[in-house]
Structure formats: C-alpha cells, structure tokens
Amino acid sequence: REPIVIDTDPGQDDAVALLLAFASADRLDLRAITTVAGNVPVAQTTANALRIRDLARRGDVPVHSGAEGPLVVALETAEFVCGPDGLAGAGLPAPTSEAAPGHAVQGIIEICRAAPDASITLCPLGPLTNLALAFRLAPDILPKVRRIVLMGGAIGLGNITPAAEFNAYVDPHALAVVFGCGRPIVMFGLGVTLQAIASHEQIARIGALGNAAGKAVHGMLTRPRPGGLGSDGHPMHDPCVVAWLLWPELFEGRDCFVAVETGEGPLRGRTTIDWNGRLRRESNAHVVAAVKARELFERMIERLATLP
Ligand code: BDR
Numbered sequence: 001r002e003p004i005v006i007d008t009d010p011g012q013d014d015a016v017a018l019l020l021a022f023a024s025a026d027r028l029d030l031r032a033i034t035t036v037a038g039n040v041p042v043a044q045t046t047a048n049a050l051r052i053r054d055l056a057r058r059g060d061v062p063v064h065s066g067a068e069g070p071l072v073v074a075l076e077t078a079e080f081v082c083g084p085d086g087l088a089g090a091g092l093p094a095p096t097s098e099a100a101p102g103h104a105v106q107g108i109i110e111i112c113r114a115a116p117d118a119s120i121t122l123c124p125l126g127p128l129t130n131l132a133l134a135f136r137l138a139p140d141i142l143p144k145v146r147r148i149v150l151m152g153g154a155i156g157l158g159n160i161t162p163a164a165e166f167n168a169y170v171d172p173h174a175l176a177v178v179f180g181c182g183r184p185i186v187m188f189g190l191g192v193t194l195q196a197i198a199s200h201e202q203i204a205r206i207g208a209l210g211n212a213a214g215k216a217v218h219g220m221l222t223r224p225r226p227g228g229l230g231s232d233g234h235p236m237h238d239p240c241v242v243a244w245l246l247w248p249e250l251f252e253g254r255d256c257f258v259a260v261e262t263g264e265g266p267l268r269g270r271t272t273i274d275w276n277g278r279l280r281r282e283s284n285a286h287v288v289a290a291v292k293a294r295e296l297f298e299r300m301i302e303r304l305a306t307l308p
C-alpha cells in the first residue's frame with residue numbers, strides 16, 4: 001500500500017478523487033487529508049473534506065486545515081463553478097466531526113518526518129500553497145517524498161484565464177516552488193484532465209449504484225454548470241491523480257522541463273511545457289497527456305460501488 005497525503009480544496013472533482021481514494025484502501029494508505037483555500041475559502045474546503053469523510057465513514061483519516069490564501073497574491077475563489085459551498089449537487093449534510101488539531105503544513109511535515117526516505121506520495125489537487133510552505137519551512141522532508149502527483153497547469157489553453165489553469169493561477173509562486181523542489185513530479189494538466197469526461201450513461205450508472213456515495217457523485221456530475229470553461233462535459237480533473245496511482249497503464253506522458261509564469265499580467269500561472277526538449281533543460285516533471293477515459297470510468301465505477 002502506497003502511503004499518500006491528499007492536499008485538496010473540495011470542489012466536486014476533488015470530492016470524487018477523495019472518494020476514489022477511500023474506495024481504494026487496498027492499494028492506498030491515506031495518511032491524511034490536508035485542505036487549502038482554492039475553489040472556496042479554506043474553512044469551507046475543510047468542512048467539505050469532513051463531509052466527504054463522513055460520507056465514506058472514514059473518521060480514521062485525519063483532516064488538517066491549511067493555508068487561507070496564496071503565498072504572494074490575493075486569494076481568488078471559484079464559487080461560480082462549484083456553487084456557494086463548493087459542493088453544489090452533492091446534497092451532503094453538515095460535517096459531524098471537526099478537523100484534527102495542527103495546521104495542514106505541520107501535518108505534512110510530521111507525516112514526512114516519521115516516514116522512511118522516498119516513501120510518501122503527495123497528491124495536491126488544489127493550489128500548491130501548503131506544499132510550498134512545507135518545503136520552505138522544513139526542507140529536511142524533501143528526501144522523504146517519493147513523488148508528487150499533482151493536478152495543475154496545462155499544456156495548451158487555460159481554463160480560468162486563456163493562459164492558465166485554475167490551481168496554477170491561484171498560487172503560481174507555490175507551484176514554482178514545487179516544480180523547483182527536485183523530487184519526482186507527475187503533472188496532470190488540462191491537456192489530459194479535459195479528456196477524462198464521464199459519459200452520460202456512466203454517470204447514470206453511478207447514480208444507480210444504490211449507495212450514498214454514488215448518489216452524491218451523480219448529483220455533483222449532473223448539476224448545471226456554467227459554460228465557457230474549456231469543456232462541454234464534466235471533466236474529472238482531480239480524480240486523474242488518484243486513478244494514475246491505481247492504474248498508470250491507462251495514461252501516457254513524457255518527461256519534460258516545466259516552467260511556471262509567476263509575473264502579474266495575462267500570463268500569470270501559465271505552465272510552459274518543453275514537450276519537444278527545445279530548451280535543453282533537464283526535465284523536472286513527467287507530464288501526462290493522454291488517458292483512456294472510458295476504461296478509467298469503468299474502473300472508477302467498480303470502486304465507487306464498494307463505498308457506503
Ligand atoms: C482544477 O481547479 C479546480 O476548480 C478543480 O478542483 C481542479 O483541481 C481544474 O482547473
């Protein structure tokens with residue numbers, strides 16, 4: 001079982017990623033969920049992580065609340081996509097429990113410090129603020145990190161701006177720290193996550209599973225969404241990260257050098273992917289670019305069926 005920490009800003013697609021991880025305890029040892037401001041403010045992303053944990057009846061996994069905003073720039077949230085509470089369509093009650101004591105950054109540091117070298121997989125699904133703070137505060141944890149498998153950035157067009165994907169845009173400085181950290185990185189940008197779209201038939205089957213998790217996922221995937229975000233369907237960005245840990249054979253990518261634009265202006269948060277090695281720089285990430293989406297959702301449905 002691979003020890004992982006999921007750092008997240010739920011968000012509907014974050015919620016599905018968490019449920020997939022909960023449904024995969026045979027393969028993934030989820031040591032903690034750490035929350036960050038992103039889709040909605042951090043008090044709400046923390047409440048949402050707790051609501052999802054309740055749904056999966058997994059009170060054994062600690063949730064630590066994290067950064068209230070990006071390293072340098074002001075926080076921008078995405079209620080216009082996710083709804084006022086970040087989980088529109090899920091139909092979930094308020095959380096029954098509270099977050100664990102200790103800041104998310106401290107949680108990440110403690111989990112890493114207690115682990116053997118190159119053993120912990122960090123899975124950031126939101127802005128990279130917590131990870132960047134942890135690496136700056138405690139660089140001694142870097143050797144403990146096996147790999148960072150993240151959702152962020154884009155090979156081509158952005159979604160929140162023409163140039164930038166949301167997680168990269170919200171905290172570009174943090175993403176730049178992570179890309180410069182020297183540990184192995186697997187990047188899931190919009191190039192691949194916009195291919196991970198469940199069909200109507202698959203979404204209907206999730207709703208018909210008969211469990212509470214399936215009902216919540218169905219509600220989230222069928223809620224009305226604003227147009228103009230780069231896709232006609234309902235892309236499952238963040239679940240790609242967890243799915244890759246389980247089924248890497250469904251994905252294809254390439255080792256590349258990735259640069260992050262941190263300046264203000266229209267390119268803020270742009271990730272430049274040196275796909276063809278023109279810059280002759282050493283690669284700092286494995287950039288995933290393709291997924292067998294139909295097969296991914298077939299396997300995901302099987303897993304979601306095992307939840308309460
Ligand atoms: C990313 O932004 C968030 O809204 C989603 O949860 C995902 O992590 C996609 O750009």
Ligand code: CA
Pocket residue numbers: 008009010011013014038039125126238
């Ligand atoms: Ca997210």
